[in-house]
Amino acid sequence: xxxxxxxxxxxxxxxxxxRAGLVRVAMLxxxxxxxxxxxxxxxxxxxxxxxxxxxxxxxxxAYARRCVVNAALDExxxxxxxxxxxxxxxxxxAAFEEMRSDDEKILALLRTLPAGMRxxxxxRYVEGLSVTETAAAMRCSEGNVxxxxxxxxxxxxxxxxxxxxxxx
Amino acid sequence: MPDVxxxxxxxxxxxxxxxxxxxxxxxxxxxxxxxxxVSRRRQxxxxxxxxxxxxxxxxxxxxxxxxxxxxNQSTVAGGSGVRAASPQLVAYTGKQPAGFKVRTVPDGWxxxxxxxxEFVVAPxxxxxxGGPSAGPSTGPAPVMxxxxxxxxxxxxxxxxxDSQSEKITINGKEGKLGSFPKSRTSPDTRWLxxxxxxxxxxxxxxxxxGLSNDQIVSFxxxxxxxxxxxxxxx
Numbered sequence: 001x002x003x004x005x006x007x008x009x010x011x012x013x014x015x016x017x018x019r020a021g022l023v024r025v026a027m028l029x030x031x032x033x034x035x036x037x038x039x040x041x042x043x044x045x046x047x048x049x050x051x052x053x054x055x056x057x058x059x060x061x062a063y064a065r066r067c068v069v070n071a072a073l074d075e076x077x078x079x080x081x082x083x084x085x086x087x088x089x090x091x092x093x094a095a096f097e098e099m100r101s102d103d104e105k106i107l108a109l110l111r112t113l114p115a116g117m118r119x120x121x122x123x124r125y126v127e128g129l130s131v132t133e134t135a136a137a138m139r140c141s142e143g144n145v146x147x148x149x150x151x152x153x154x155x156x157x158x159x160x161x162x163x164x165x166x167x168x
Numbered sequence: 169m170p171d172v173x174x175x176x177x178x179x180x181x182x183x184x185x186x187x188x189x190x191x192x193x194x195x196x197x198x199x200x201x202x203x204x205x206v207s208r209r210r211q212x213x214x215x216x217x218x219x220x221x222x223x224x225x226x227x228x229x230x231x232x233x234x235x236x237x238x239x240n241q242s243t244v245a246g247g248s249g250v251r252a253a254s255p256q257l258v259a260y261t262g263k264q265p266a267g268f269k270v271r272t273v274p275d276g277w278x279x280x281x282x283x284x285x286e287f288v289v290a291p292x293x294x295x296x297x298g299g300p301s302a303g304p305s306t307g308p309a310p311v312m313x314x315x316x317x318x319x320x321x322x323x324x325x326x327x328x329x330d331s332q333s334e335k336i337t338i339n340g341k342e343g344k345l346g347s348f349p350k351s352r353t354s355p356d357t358r359w360l361x362x363x364x365x366x367x368x369x370x371x372x373x374x375x376x377x378g379l380s381n382d383q384i385v386s387f388x389x390x391x392x393x394x395x396x397x398x399x400x401x402x
Contacts, residue, residue, distance in 0.1 A: 012195055
């Protein structure tokens with residue numbers, strides 16, 4: 001059994017090293033809003049702290065990521081009480097076509113995906129997690145991850161291709 | 169034209185505006201929030217313990233008045249309003265989930281979500297937060313499993329090596345009943361897996377549901393995978 005001072009020291013070291021990366025993932029999961037991402041990471045780290053005595057060093061990264069994903073999806077669901085979003089929204093085509101970089105366009109398109117689909121795409125293709133790791137982070141089945149990430153990728157591709165400038 | 173997949177892979181660099189070293193004051197604030205959460209949890213547990221003591225006392229008084237004993241599976245009719253510690257399994261009369269057939273659910277619980285791979289059963293008051301029943305074309309956000317029973321096709325997902333489990337019999341076939349160690353997923357979650365024609369079925373039951381092992385087995389025995397389910401593998 002670790003002493004509370006040792007736990008705090010280990011937790012502090014972990015957060016100092018990993019916090020920026022967690023905020024980056026959170027930003028991608030909550031439509032690029034840094035303030036919301038910070039709220040998500042704070043909630044996730046509080047959850048992590050509560051479980052810290054039982055978290056093993058090898059699984060700390062995965063557990064922290066799962067806490068961020070859950071906090072991000074919880075954050076999104078709080079908006080659902082007012083307006084349920086179970087389908088992808090269409091982006092503003094004119095604004096989209098004025099964007100200069102592909103990164104900016106993809107970030108805009110990610111924001112239009114339903115929260116769970118966005119999480120699957122971000123974790124699988126941006127963070128490079130396996131299907132199994134993504135399912136563990138999202139606490140859903142691997143089949144669900146495969147279908148959500150495939151559909152999300154398809155939607156991004158379709159809109160991206162349809163609104164690229166014609167190259168002559 | 170670049171492929172979307174390549175752009176996604178390079179996005180971590182694009183989002184680097186947030187990728188700055190953590191300020192020590194910020195980290196200290198995270199630790200302070202953790203301390204506060206621990207303190208609140210302790211206070212809540214003290215409150216629960218006091219309520220549990222009161223409930224046990226009421227149970228003893230009620231049983232004494234009625235002249236009966238109460239076990240985990242039964243309710244006492246009338247009298248002082250003593251309730252069962254865990255929900256009873258009752259016949260499920262709601263809409264069947266896609267790809268599955270469910271015979272029983274805990275009393276008052278409903279199937280709140282289903283797709284081609286899984287379904288989720290929620291207790292009263294926790295039905296929200298799930299997406300609508302969906303087919304392949306709609307793709308709603310995945311439903312979370314907190315305090316809910318989740319049933320899904322396992323595919324090739326390995327059971328954690330450090331999970332404790334025992335062999336059981338489900339409808340004449342060998343299955344397993346185990347528990348996730350607390351550090352891996354939500355605290356205190358039991359799982360049950362059994363074979364079907366479409367693959368291995370996994371039933372996840374958080375301890376917060378109050379179901380006993382026998383009830384989990386009974387619930388699982390009432391689950392049938394139908395031909396409508398896609399075979400899951402790989």
